[in-house]
Amino acid sequence: MSVLKVKDLKSYYISEVFGIKRTVRAVDGVYMEINRDEVFGIAGESGCGKSTLIKTLLGMIKPPLTIVDGEIYYDFGDKKFNILSLNPDESRKIRWEYISYIPQSSMSVLNPVRRIRDTFKSFLGAHKKFEKDELEGLVKEHLSALGLPTEVLNAYPHQLSGGMRQRVTIALASILKPKVILADEPSTALDVVVQRGVIQLLRNIQEEQKNIIIIVTHDMGIHANICDRIAIMYAGKIIEEARTDEIFKHPLHPYTTYLIGSLPKIGDKSYRVSAPGSPPPLSNLPNGCSFHPRCPYVMEKCKKEFPSLLNVEDEHRVACFLVNKEDDNGARD
Amino acid sequence: MGQEIKLLDIKNLVKVFTIGSGFVKSRITAVDNVSFDLESGRSEIFTLAGESGSGKTTLARIILGFIEPTSGKILYKGKNITEIKGRKEEMWFMREVQPIFQNPFETFNPLKKVDSYLYETVVNYGIANKREDINSAIDEALNLVGISFQEIQGRYPHEFSGGQLQRISIARALITKPSLLIADEPVSMVDASLKMSICNLFKDLKEKQKVNVIYITHDLATSYYVSDRIAIMFRGTIVEIGPVEKILIDPKHPYTKILRDSVPEPDPEKRWKEKIKLSSFEEREFLSIGCKFADRCPYVMDICKKECPGDIILDGVTVKCHLYSA
Numbered sequence: 001m002s003v004l005k006v007k008d009l010k011s012y013y014i015s016e017v018f019g020i021k022r023t024v025r026a027v028d029g030v031y032m033e034i035n036r037d038e039v040f041g042i043a044g045e046s047g048c049g050k051s052t053l054i055k056t057l058l059g060m061i062k063p064p065l066t067i068v069d070g071e072i073y074y075d076f077g078d079k080k081f082n083i084l085s086l087n088p089d090e091s092r093k094i095r096w097e098y099i100s101y102i103p104q105s106s107m108s109v110l111n112p113v114r115r116i117r118d119t120f121k122s123f124l125g126a127h128k129k130f131e132k133d134e135l136e137g138l139v140k141e142h143l144s145a146l147g148l149p150t151e152v153l154n155a156y157p158h159q160l161s162g163g164m165r166q167r168v169t170i171a172l173a174s175i176l177k178p179k180v181i182l183a184d185e186p187s188t189a190l191d192v193v194v195q196r197g198v199i200q201l202l203r204n205i206q207e208e209q210k211n212i213i214i215i216v217t218h219d220m221g222i223h224a225n226i227c228d229r230i231a232i233m234y235a236g237k238i239i240e241e242a243r244t245d246e247i248f249k250h251p252l253h254p255y256t257t258y259l260i261g262s263l264p265k266i267g268d269k270s271y272r273v274s275a276p277g278s279p280p281p282l283s284n285l286p287n288g289c290s291f292h293p294r295c296p297y298v299m300e301k302c303k304k305e306f307p308s309l310l311n312v313e314d315e316h317r318v319a320c321f322l323v324n325k326e327d328d329n330g331a332r333d
Numbered sequence: 334m335g336q337e338i339k340l341l342d343i344k345n346l347v348k349v350f351t352i353g354s355g356f357v358k359s360r361i362t363a364v365d366n367v368s369f370d371l372e373s374g375r376s377e378i379f380t381l382a383g384e385s386g387s388g389k390t391t392l393a394r395i396i397l398g399f400i401e402p403t404s405g406k407i408l409y410k411g412k413n414i415t416e417i418k419g420r421k422e423e424m425w426f427m428r429e430v431q432p433i434f435q436n437p438f439e440t441f442n443p444l445k446k447v448d449s450y451l452y453e454t455v456v457n458y459g460i461a462n463k464r465e466d467i468n469s470a471i472d473e474a475l476n477l478v479g480i481s482f483q484e485i486q487g488r489y490p491h492e493f494s495g496g497q498l499q500r501i502s503i504a505r506a507l508i509t510k511p512s513l514l515i516a517d518e519p520v521s522m523v524d525a526s527l528k529m530s531i532c533n534l535f536k537d538l539k540e541k542q543k544v545n546v547i548y549i550t551h552d553l554a555t556s557y558y559v560s561d562r563i564a565i566m567f568r569g570t571i572v573e574i575g576p577v578e579k580i581l582i583d584p585k586h587p588y589t590k591i592l593r594d595s596v597p598e599p600d601p602e603k604r605w606k607e608k609i610k611l612s613s614f615e616e617r618e619f620l621s622i623g624c625k626f627a628d629r630c631p632y633v634m635d636i637c638k639k640e641c642p643g644d645i646i647l648d649g650v651t652v653k654c655h656l657y658s659a
Binding site for chain 1: 384385494495496497524525526527528529530532533551553554555557558581582591592593595596597598599600601602603604605608609
């Protein structure tokens with residue numbers, strides 16, 4: 001059963017300075033369906049729109065970000081809604097209890113002049129009414145369940161190491177047992193050993209609370225380690241989507257093939273080739289398939305039309321004319 | 334044995350930083366008794382790997398002459414670089430050793446055209462005076478990194494992607510025809526699909542231009558791909574040094590083992606299984622007397638907390654660990 005359904009989502013950054021209108025197509029026609037109890041990964045390089053997609057899923061829309069088209073349906077059984085049509089009051093109620101968010105830089109989330117305890121209190125107090133002692137107990141219980149020392153509650157953010165701060169942020173995001181956790185590069189700024197600890201923590205939370213985790217990162221190693229399904233984004237569109245083992249073994253889109261083929265592995269010194277050229281700016285995308293200027297298999301058709309994301313095999317979807325030969329421009333629902 | 338002059342010879346290098354002032358001072362040894370060397374007459378890529386706070390960037394900055402070491406010697410082609418005096422010697426050293434920085438967007442001034450940097454480098458180092466000679470020197474350096482002069486002429490940094498800018502900053506470093514490049518995390522800010530092209534460029538420069546590279550990184554997978562030798566740093570000391578195949582395939586030091594196992598493999602069949610222990614207090618590790626990894630080490634012994642382990646040569650690899658002392 002799908003909990004989250006995204007239909008033809010288009011969110012652009014539209015700005016107008018001195019009469020010059022500029023449109024950045026950060027998310028451009030994304031379809032997604034995410035099932036219960038699933039860890040879903042979104043991969044792509046910087047500037048492909050993956051962070052904007054996460055922001056839109058959270059309903060965090062502020063100008064110049066504008067939703068041009070599309071729907072985002074959440075279905076939690078007891079609560080069904082389209083997050084784009086909620087008013088600010090309603091979406092505040094949903095956040096943290098149903099949908100929560102782990103940002104990349106934990107330093108800018110935690111207030112530098114307040115102790116971690118106060119941050120926890122104000123977050124929780126905004127969502128539920130608690131007795132004074134009950135709240136403290138709940139926080140301590142949650143922290144020790146995640147394997148964090150309860151002394152951190154007395155500390156100020158600058159007294160903690162980067163990894164500890166990120167784990168505190170994850171504890172904060174998971175304390176109300178949300179149904180969906182959106183994580184935007186949760187381990188990118190951290191060292192490898194600490195990164196492993198953070199991913200371990202996310203996996204523990206998922207096993208315990210059975211929530212959906214949508215994890216955005218450019219690091220394919222992290223995706224291989226934690227995700228059930230992966231979507232590859234390029235220039236605002238999802239170009240391939242499949243189960244993790246499937247995508248690593250049989251990537252179909254030329255971009256995915258490059259991305260996975262160029263990953264260095266310890267114990268393998270064979271020559272790796274990067275994709276030629278560089279990613280296009282989102283404000284000035286080429287016609288047709290946005291990968292065609294870099295693609296070695298480019299055909300005439302690729303320069304004119306955009307291939308739609310179609311099912312190739314069971315749960316493996318690709319947007320490429322090489323694979324979808326009999327594509328008759330039939331739009332998906 | 335005949336005393337052969339090495340390209341770079343670092344002996345017992347120490348750098349101590351003092352934190353705080355007045356009565357509450359604490360001393361942190363960022364680089365603690367580090368020694369290694371690069372042979373002359375052959376080119377190699379040498380990796381300094383470690384986590385943040387391991388002292389790898391401090392070490393690089395000392396080699397470049399940006400900060401002075403507390404004690405120890407750095408000999409570059411037999412010359413002690415802390416004793417370099419006068420404009421002429423300084424110029425010679427700066428021409429020989431060139432840096433490449435982490436973030437290509439920060440190395441270039443956004444208000445200046447990219448080619449002005451290359452132009453200034455040529456003029457400042459006195460490589461050419463005439464306009465034509467300058468242009469040909471720039472063109473030559475750009476060709477090495479696979480960019481033509483026409484592509485960059487008159488353009489500003491924001492018009493390039495991170496990968497292209499990093500190539501241009503490598504070209505800038507190559508103008509003086511250096512023997513040693515010091516690259517501090519050169520690929521960590523570059524897009525995933527272009528990372529390997531920069532790595533390939535370093536391999537190319539090593540083979541064709543005979544440039545030595547000290548490659549500083551936390552990414553063990555790319556360091557395995559590009560480098561010949563690797564040194565693993567932990568809290569200021571080199572815990573293990575040797576050929577990259579030996580160290581990353583069969584690590585000896587317990588810290589290298591943990592580091593090696595924590596690299597996320599892009600293979601869904603090789604997921605992490607064991608759980609690990611994270612350090613909660615970084616400062617304590619810096620200040621501990623014995624082996625700095627003792628608190629987290631799964632094989633810790635009594636001696637580890639009292640004495641610093643010495644260098645033990647084992648199977649072509651030098652490792653600092655009491656486990657291997659006889």
